[in-house]
Amino acid sequence: MRVAARKSLALSLALILLLLLPGCWNYTEVDDMSIVAGVALDKAKDGKLQLTAEMVDIQNGLEQQSQAGFKMISLSGNTIFDIARNMISMTGKKLFWSHAKSIIFSEELAREGLIPYIDWYSRDTETRSDVFIFVSEEKNARDVLNLNSTTESVMSFELAQLMRDEKFVAGAPVVEIWDFIDKLEVSGQSAVAPLIHVHELNGHKNERVEGTAVFDKDKMVGKLDGKESKAMLFVKNKISEGVLEVEDRTGKPAYSLEILSSRTEVRPVLREGDITIHLSTVTKTGLDEVMNTGGMTQHESLKDIEKRAGEKLRQDMLSVIHKVQREYHADIFGFGAAVHRKMPKQWKQIREHWSDIFTDLEVTVDAKVIIESTAKTSRALKLGD
Amino acid sequence: MGKEVIPAGQSATIAILFIIGTSLFMGVAGQSGNSSWISIIIAVVLAVPLMLVYARLHTLFPGKGLYDMLLSIFGGVFGRLACCLYIWYSLHLGCMVLRNFGEFSKTVALTSTPMLAPMLIIGLLCVWVVNAGIEVLGRSAKFLLLFCIAVTFLVQILSVPKYDYHHMLPLLERGWGAVWTDVIGTFTFPFAEIVIMTGAFGAFPNKGSARRVLLSSLLIAGVIIIAVSLRNLLVLGPDIVSSLYFPSYVAVGRINIGDFLTRIEGSSAIVFVTALFVKVSLCLYVASCGVAKVFKLESYRSVVLQLGLIMVYMAEFIYRDITEMQYFGYHIYKIYALPFQVILPAVLWISAEIVAARKRKRTAAEG
Numbered sequence: 173m174r175v176a177a178r179k180s181l182a183l184s185l186a187l188i189l190l191l192l193l194p195g196c197w198n199y200t201e202v203d204d205m206s207i208v209a210g211v212a213l214d215k216a217k218d219g220k221l222q223l224t225a226e227m228v229d230i231q232n233g234l235e236q237q238s239q240a241g242f243k244m245i246s247l248s249g250n251t252i253f254d255i256a257r258n259m260i261s262m263t264g265k266k267l268f269w270s271h272a273k274s275i276i277f278s279e280e281l282a283r284e285g286l287i288p289y290i291d292w293y294s295r296d297t298e299t300r301s302d303v304f305i306f307v308s309e310e311k312n313a314r315d316v317l318n319l320n321s322t323t324e325s326v327m328s329f330e331l332a333q334l335m336r337d338e339k340f341v342a343g344a345p346v347v348e349i350w351d352f353i354d355k356l357e358v359s360g361q362s363a364v365a366p367l368i369h370v371h372e373l374n375g376h377k378n379e380r381v382e383g384t385a386v387f388d389k390d391k392m393v394g395k396l397d398g399k400e401s402k403a404m405l406f407v408k409n410k411i412s413e414g415v416l417e418v419e420d421r422t423g424k425p426a427y428s429l430e431i432l433s434s435r436t437e438v439r440p441v442l443r444e445g446d447i448t449i450h451l452s453t454v455t456k457t458g459l460d461e462v463m464n465t466g467g468m469t470q471h472e473s474l475k476d477i478e479k480r481a482g483e484k485l486r487q488d489m490l491s492v493i494h495k496v497q498r499e500y501h502a503d504i505f506g507f508g509a510a511v512h513r514k515m516p517k518q519w520k521q522i523r524e525h526w527s528d529i530f531t532d533l534e535v536t537v538d539a540k541v542i543i544e545s546t547a548k549t550s551r552a553l554k555l556g557d
Numbered sequence: 558m559g560k561e562v563i564p565a566g567q568s569a570t571i572a573i574l575f576i577i578g579t580s581l582f583m584g585v586a587g588q589s590g591n592s593s594w595i596s597i598i599i600a601v602v603l604a605v606p607l608m609l610v611y612a613r614l615h616t617l618f619p620g621k622g623l624y625d626m627l628l629s630i631f632g633g634v635f636g637r638l639a640c641c642l643y644i645w646y647s648l649h650l651g652c653m654v655l656r657n658f659g660e661f662s663k664t665v666a667l668t669s670t671p672m673l674a675p676m677l678i679i680g681l682l683c684v685w686v687v688n689a690g691i692e693v694l695g696r697s698a699k700f701l702l703l704f705c706i707a708v709t710f711l712v713q714i715l716s717v718p719k720y721d722y723h724h725m726l727p728l729l730e731r732g733w734g735a736v737w738t739d740v741i742g743t744f745t746f747p748f749a750e751i752v753i754m755t756g757a758f759g760a761f762p763n764k765g766s767a768r769r770v771l772l773s774s775l776l777i778a779g780v781i782i783i784a785v786s787l788r789n790l791l792v793l794g795p796d797i798v799s800s801l802y803f804p805s806y807v808a809v810g811r812i813n814i815g816d817f818l819t820r821i822e823g824s825s826a827i828v829f830v831t832a833l834f835v836k837v838s839l840c841l842y843v844a845s846c847g848v849a850k851v852f853k854l855e856s857y858r859s860v861v862l863q864l865g866l867i868m869v870y871m872a873e874f875i876y877r878d879i880t881e882m883q884y885f886g887y888h889i890y891k892i893y894a895l896p897f898q899v900i901l902p903a904v905l906w907i908s909a910e911i912v913a914a915r916k917r918k919r920t921a922a923e924g
Binding site: 297357 | 668678688810820
């Protein structure tokens with residue numbers, strides 16, 4: 173009896189499992205999905221939201237392996253999720269978001285505030301929070317994605333690749349959406365996002381990521397150009413590679429230093445009741461380009477170049493700090509967070525009006541550039557007689 | 558069928574998996590933000606005397622389970638009432654854990670699958686293992702624990718590049734008040750839930766291994782939970798952790814080793830399922846044992862299937878939605894659980910000590 177009962181239990185369990193194990197409840201073949209590579213968000217003319225999705229065309233990809241196909245689709249509506257679902261009525265396939273890599277906001281949206289538009293992306297379970305976020309300098313964010321017709325590649329994936337290599341350029345911050353949201357939530361630190369525009373020269377159109385969009389809360393308040401962005405990244409200790417330009421004695425750009433490593437420390441100091449921020453940066457570099465003859469040894473020693481580079485870096489950092497303080501009042505450097513960490517008691521008193529304090533905050537910068545190597549050659553090129 | 562006995566090593570592994578069960582994924586109470594690890598340490602320390610009380614109960618009643626103790630101390634009527642309370646508690650705890658899993662799979666893993674499906678499968682698996690006996694559970698726990706620890710350790714190492722030590726500062730930002738609230742929360746969930754284990758004391762070897770089992774498993778589980786919640790804190794930061802239902806899942810999702818090893822959160826969810834399986838099984842076992850004791854059944858096995866199905870269905874309707882689940886878990890549960898975890902065992906222990914002292918006196922007088 174017992175054995176029989178056990179056998180029938182095992183059998184029924186096996187039968188039930190047979191029903192459930194073969195696959196997911198909502199199993200979908202890959203060619204029944206549209207894989208979203210990236211999205212651009214614009215404001216439509218009627219004030220609604222317009223979402224442009226770039227999708228990977230799978231059929232096309234099967235036929236010619238060398239080149240990935242893509243499909244563009246735009247739709248406007250009131251909420252993002254609504255648009256995303258309504259797009260099915262245009263593609264006939266459910267959009268699949270887990271492989272999306274980039275999300276581009278138009279400047280107009282960014283200036284109005286991004287909170288309404290990023291919540292869905294971090295909340296929904298299909299979207300992943302490691303997409304790269306951009307703010308478009310073009311009038312419409314979709315113009316950037318539309319470039320794929322000229323570059324003939326999936327633009328969103330190209331942008332993601334670009335962000336992965338951005339550290340060699342250091343002309344714009346690299347921001348994933350979770351990082352952006354993190355900065356919105358944490359007090360004493362404002363968010364930034366890289367700027368993207370269509371670069372046109374000699375008839376070649378290309379996307380270009382350069383510069384920084386500065387946010388106060390979730391509203392974009394201003395821009396930094398590429399140079400300022402690099403200085404900002406120095407302040408934020410986000411530099412790992414990149415190039416430092418140094419002028420020679422006459423003020424002509426003559427040397428390039430390749431950054432090998434860089435470290436910035438933020439130290440808030442309490443002096444007579446006032447908080448001042450002390451920054452110290454140590455950057456290790458290698459001299460990688462000398463554009464004059466006889467430099468390095470005859471006219472200027474490495475020490476001179478180091479010194480000039482350090483001074484230049486110091487001024488760049490100070491000027492970007494002053495610009496952000498005076499014009500944008502947004503603590504993108506995280507000085508407030510540093511105060512919060514080091515002096516929790518003082519922070520409690522000042523956190524409410526931190527943006528006012530930040531504007532008048534006294535910041536001192538100490539920048540040191542060390543030249544560790546001179547690449548392959550030990551001296552500048554010489555002109556023979 | 559002879560009496561079941563689980564060796565000390567296996568019961569310790571059951572206890573460890575039982576404690577880390579849901580906390581691995583739900584995280585622990587987080588009022589104190591970046592100082593929650595301090596409250597976990599305090600909660601572990603506070604749980605030590607409780608473990609000693611449980612262990613002492615085992616020495617006072619060797620070879621007896623919780624229900625036998627209740628019956629022999631409080632008598633037939635009140636003892637049965639107390640037994641019913643514990644049957645309810647273990648059944649309810651099993652439900653809550655199942656529901657956590659159901660919500661987890663519905664929110665992040667299988668979004669279109671009705672919650673009942675995964676819960677039913679796990680529930681039936683638990684019915685199966687409990688029917689097979691606690692020895693089977695012990696043996697599987699021993700194997701599963703190795704797997705769990707290996708995965709947790711690996712994920713821990715892989716997430717080191719994502720650590721941001723700034724999240725630790727400033728220490729004790731929200732003051733000791735928040736820490737103590739968290740201590741109570743963490744103490745009741747998950748550490749003191751081990752009171753369920755006393756229901757399985759009947760299967761423990763007679764000689765005083767209970768203390769060793771309980772203390773060592775508390776320590777190991779405590780270390781694992783501290784490590785996991787520190788990882789969540791360092792990867793996500795206190796603000797984000799507090800906004801997430803399943804912080805571990807998101808924290809593991811951030812892992813990105815050279816753009817190659819990414820999106821491994823799904824695999825780490827397996828750990829959650831294994832630990833939860835052990836936890837639900839033990840709850841089911843203890844609830845069945847209780848029913849068998851109260852109604853003087855020959856074997857607890859005759860009610861396992863029924864209770865298991867009740868557990869699954871109750872898990873389905875116990876909360877309306879995930880926000881309610883979280884509210885109950887973090888705000889109400891710590892008060893609700895205290896009588897089962899501390900007050901009743903303490904009363905039982907004190908009465909048992911008095912009874913034992915009387916008996917000693919009597920035997921001394923007679924001798």
